[in-house]
Amino acid sequence: MPVLSTARSRTAVRTAARLSAEMLLILLMTAVTLWILGKMWSVVWPLTVALLITTLTWPPARFLRRHGWKPALAAATVTVAFLLLAAGILVGIAVPVAAQSDELADGVVDGIQQLRDWAAGPPLNIGDDQITSAIDSAVAKLQSSIGDIVNATVTGVGTIVNAVVVTVLALFLMFFFLKDGPRFLPWLTRQVPGRLARDLPEVAGRAWNTLGAFVRSQAFVGLLDAVFIGLGLWIVGVPLVLPLAVLTFVTAFVPIVGALFAGFVAVLIALVFKGLTSALIVLGIIVLVQQLEGNVFQPMVQSRGLGLHAAVVLLAVTLGGSLAGIVGSLLAVPVAAVLATAWDYVREQLSDPDPPDEQAVLLPGE
Incomplete structure (x- = not known):
């Protein structure tokens, strides 16, 4: 039976320890980076949204620039066109729904009634008294949770406001990316030394x-x-x-x-x-x-x-x-x-x- 080499075993253990320490250091640096990004999330999130939107709007902006348009004019035109397209999509969804709102409301009432009739029949056989009891229980629970609902509503309003702020910032950043985007890489080359410049x-x-x-x-x-x-x-x-x-x-x-x-x-x-x-x-x-x-x-x-x-x-x-x-x-x-x-x-x-x-x-x- 072969005997383990003491020297090779020590070398293997030292190598494993060194690799483990290096991996722990990498994980620590990753955790610190994620923590910093979390603290800067109010800036990182609009920047990320702006970059994703810019990838969609850059081809038409590039087309206009290649045909002699000034960078600012091309960026402004594409930004306005994007806003109009987004508004058109919202209108395309909202107008037909609003036009049939009355019919939709009647349909909701009929749908609820159909569900009640279906629940009252076999195999469920749920009677009106059971449905009324369930509604009363739901109302009582709703009244007891009114404080939580208010807090959730306030949180929801804050989320909507935050979404509006992120959208506005992302649109402004998108405009600047469209206008000055091609200058970024040359600028980055001048800011870093040595091989990093490449x-x-x-x-x-x-x-x-x-x-x-x-x-x-x-x-x-x-x-x-x-x-x-x-x-x-x-x-x-x-x-x-x-x-x-x-x-x-x-x-x-x-x-x-x-x-x-x-x-x-x-x-x-x-x-x-x-x-x-x-x-x-x-x-x-x-x-x-x-x-x-x-x-x-x-x-x-x-x-x-x-x-x-x-x-x-x-x-x-x-x-x-x-x-x-x-x-x-x-x-x-x-x-x-x-x-x-x-x-x-x-x-x-x-x-x-x-x-x-x-x-x-x-x-x-x-």
Whole structure:
């Protein structure tokens, strides 16, 4: 039986200890970086939103600049056009809904009555006295929780105000990015010394291309969701198909919650206008499309556009959602792609040069 070498064992233990200490140092630096980002979140979040929006609006701004427009004029034109498009989307959703608000309210009442009639029949056989008792219990619980509701309302108002502030800041930042974006990399080159003057601009340029690929792929996936779900709603005969399709496309940029919200609205409208059977059919269509989108379309499109494996995309979304909720799910894939881009560049710089061709060093006659 072979005997362990004391010298080799000590070397192995020392190597493992050194690697463990280096890994702990890296984890510590990562934790400190995340803590600093958390303290600066009021600035980081608008900056991130502005960068994501700029990747969509930069192509038309670049087109105008190439055709002789001044940078400020091109940026202002694209910014105004983006605001008008966003306002048009909101109007396209709100106007048809407002026009049928009375019919929608009547449908809600009829839908509630249908649910009560269905609950009163077999197999549930829930009587009116049980429903009344449940309503009374709900009202009593609501009255006892009035303080929590007020606090939640105040928190919700604060969240809305914060969202408005973030949106305004993001729009201003988008304008400046569109106007002065091409100057950033030369400016960054002048600010850092030595090799960083070459490495940082290269990584930043690759990261920008990666963000653009992410936003374009997300928009494409949202368009697929809107087309297929809108087609299913049209076949079933649900009203407000166009607003629901637009809502599906817009909420596709907010993973998980966006799809649930758009699906809930579609099922509710199908219930109040077409009845329970149509609502169940719409629910089945939405579940099918969401399963195809989440497990097939999105991983395939994002893996091609971002250079990430489909499994990495799924794991990144899961990890981001568990760590930071909706925001984490939204930023998980682009962050993973940017990190992969930086790692690819580092690996390129640390790799040994390709070995010379063996045939080139063969002696004549060999």
